[in-house]
Structure formats: structure tokens, C-alpha cells
Amino acid sequence: MDSVLTADLTGGQRAAVRRLLDVAFDGEFSDEDWEHSLGGVHFMVIEEGVPVAHASVVQRRFLHDGRSLRCGYVEAVAVHPERQRRGLGAAVMSRAERVIDGGYQLGALSASGAGRALYLARGWTPWQGATAVLAPEGVVRTEEDDDSTFVREVPGGVPLRHTATLICDWRDGDVW
Ligand SMILES: CC(C)(COP(=O)(O)OP(=O)(O)OC[C@H]1O[C@@H](n2cnc3c(N)ncnc32)[C@H](O)[C@@H]1OP(=O)(O)O)[C@@H](O)C(=O)NCCC(=O)NCCS
Numbered sequence: 114m115d116s117v118l119t120a121d122l123t124g125g126q127r128a129a130v131r132r133l134l135d136v137a138f139d140g141e142f143s144d145e146d147w148e149h150s151l152g153g154v155h156f157m158v159i160e161e162g163v164p165v166a167h168a169s170v171v172q173r174r175f176l177h178d179g180r181s182l183r184c185g186y187v188e189a190v191a192v193h194p195e196r197q198r199r200g201l202g203a204a205v206m207s208r209a210e211r212v213i214d215g216g217y218q219l220g221a222l223s224a225s226g227a228g229r230a231l232y233l234a235r236g237w238t239p240w241q242g243a244t245a246v247l248a249p250e251g252v253v254r255t256e257e258d259d260d261s262t263f264v265r266e267v268p269g270g271v272p273l274r275h276t277a278t279l280i281c282d283w284r285d286g287d288v289w
Contacts, residue, residue, distance in 0.1 A: 114208060115157045119169075122155065126164070130155065130189075133164050137191035138225075145286025150189035156208040158201050165193040166201035168209045175221065176247060176280035182271055184281075185209075185217035190228060202231050210235070213265060219273060220265030221281075223258060223289040237263040243278040246288040252280055258289040 117126070134142040134150075153171035157164040168190040175184045187209050192201045213220035224232050233239075240262040244255045266273055273279075281288055 114204060115155075115159055115164075116208060117155050117157065119151045119153060119155065129164050130157065130167050133167055133193060134189055134191050137193060142189075142191075143286060146189065149284065149286065154212060156205040158204060160196070165196045166205050167191050168205035170209050170212050172217070173221075174282045175219065176252075177219075177271075178274050178277055180271070182218045183216075185213035185220045187213075187220065187222035190222075190231075203235065206231065206235055210265065214267050217267060218271045219267055221279075222263050223261050223287070224263050225261075232263050237265050238275070240264055240275065240279055242274070242276045244289065245278055245280045246283060247280050248283050248288075255281075255289060262289055 122130070131142075131147060134147065138146075150169045150171070153169055155167060155169045158166035169188045170185045171188060173184045173186045175182045187206070190202065190205065190209075192205075210220065220237075222228075222232065222237070224237075240259065244258045244262050245252050246255050262279065264273060264279070
């Protein structure tokens, strides 16, 4: 398992990870999705010099219960279609969770249909309350993201009020 800061990825590694994401998401991984996955740490399983599994963790700020929380947000979780159901998704998630547990007040992610089973199996919790974003014009509800938002409570971290609103910071593209 390789663990590499975005700053330390070579141009070739960046291109190879992007290719993996394009294949795993069947062409649905946008440039904005890619941008969201940069700036933190990447976990990769490399086979024969090629990344076949990837996840990254980036820092975001979340508003919850009147507090601004340091959130480790998981992005770009993908396993090459020919390598799925062999534990590689679990392997990169396990490393991401270690970084979240040691460095953040909570973890969060937005699950695809395919990702849901992986996150549920690993003890991530579907958010039960409302979701929203702190947009340039103020707090805006994001109803369409309520069902896909998952959180991870960090041992010894901030207790979450699961029926309250979770507000993410603003970004271009999908905010969750
Ligand atoms: C989601 C994804 C990363 C899972 O990777 P993976 O390597 O196949 O997952 P693992 O083999 O580590 O699975 C670990 C556990 O998660 C659950 N799980 C993972 N994929 C599952 C699926 N398709 N159906 C049911 N359970 C699944 C199972 O409990 C599995 O354990 P098991 O195989 O012993 O039953 C992979 O399917 C993928 O890349 N999908 C396309 C891109 C995508 O949607 N990524 C998620 C973005 S949020």
C-alpha cells in the first residue's frame, strides 16, 4: 500500500490515478471530482506499477450544532473493475480511516450506489438528519445529498447529533 501526499505525486502517478478513476466510474468521474480529491493524502494499491485501488482524504470544515469541525473527507474511492471484491476497497478505506481517526474530529463521504455496501460493511453511518452547504449566499439545503452522506465518528472525537443538520463547506461541482 502506497501513501502519498498530493504534492509528492509525480505527473505519471497523477495520470495513472486519473485513468483508474475514469475506468472505475465508467467515464462519470468529472474534472471537478478530480479536483476535490487533491490536496491531502492518497492511498493506492499498486500492481505491476499501475494503481488498481485508490482513496484520498482531504480536509474540509463542517458546521454542526454551532461548531466548526475539522472533517477528514474521503474522495475518489475506486478499484479497477477487474480487481473488485478482493478486499482492495477495504484496504484503502482502512488506511483512510486511520488518518481520519488520528487527525480529524469526524469523517464523512458521499457514497455512490456501489460504495454504499463497502461503507456499511465498515461501520460508516448514513447521516440521518438534514444536509446543507455553506454557499456564498448562505446556508442552502442539499436534500438530494441526504441519503448518500455517510459519517464516521472518531473515537474520543466530537459526538454528533445524528438528527441535526450537517453543513459542508462550499466548492465548485458537487458540494458533497
Ligand atoms: C465500491 C468499490 C470501491 C468497492 O471496492 P472492492 O475492492 O470491490 O471492495 P472490497 O472487495 O474491499 O469489499 C469489502 C466489503 O464491502 C462490501 N462490498 C463491496 N462491494 C460490494 C458490492 N458490490 N456488493 C455488496 N457488497 C459489497 C462487502 O461486504 C465486501 O466484503 P466481501 O467481499 O467479503 O463480501 C468498487 O466497487 C468500485 O470501485 N466501484 C466503482 C467506483 C465507485 O462507485 N466507488 C465508490 C465511490 S463512493
